[in-house]
Amino acid sequence: MNIFVGNLAWGVDDIALKETFEAHGTVDSARVIHDRETGRSRGFGFVEMPNDDEGAAAIEALEGKEVMGRPIRCNESEQREKSRKF
Numbered sequence: 001m002n003i004f005v006g007n008l009a010w011g012v013d014d015i016a017l018k019e020t021f022e023a024h025g026t027v028d029s030a031r032v033i034h035d036r037e038t039g040r041s042r043g044f045g046f047v048e049m050p051n052d053d054e055g056a057a058a059i060e061a062l063e064g065k066e067v068m069g070r071p072i073r074c075n076e077s078e079q080r081e082k083s084r085k086f
Contacts, residue, residue: 001055002077006044008032009068014045016068021047024061025054046077 005017018030032045049055059074066072 001049001052003047003049003055003059004044004073004075004077005047005062006073007070008041008043008045008072009070010041010043011068012041012045017045017047020062020067020072021049021058024058025049025051 003021008017012032014030014032017032018027021027021030026049028048028050030045030047033042034040035042047058049058055076059076062072063074064071
């Protein structure tokens with residue numbers, strides 16, 4: 001399951017994001033998205049969990065939970081449509 005995590009504090013990095021979700025199951029990857037030009041966090045990220053049940057439990061447990069002083073938003077990520085180049 002791919003999970004979108006929003007409203008992240010600027011200080012949250014990949015490791016902190018992974019540790020937050022590992023309390024609820026196995027995490028394959030956790031990545032905070034950064035601005036290309038400034039390198040600063042964009043305030044959201046994605047967590048990959050191989051077990052859908054664990055992923056759903058993590059979303060339920062962590063939705064609205066404070067991480068580094070900010071309540072995070074969690075939901076199952078939607079597949080992005082690939083853009084076409086003409």
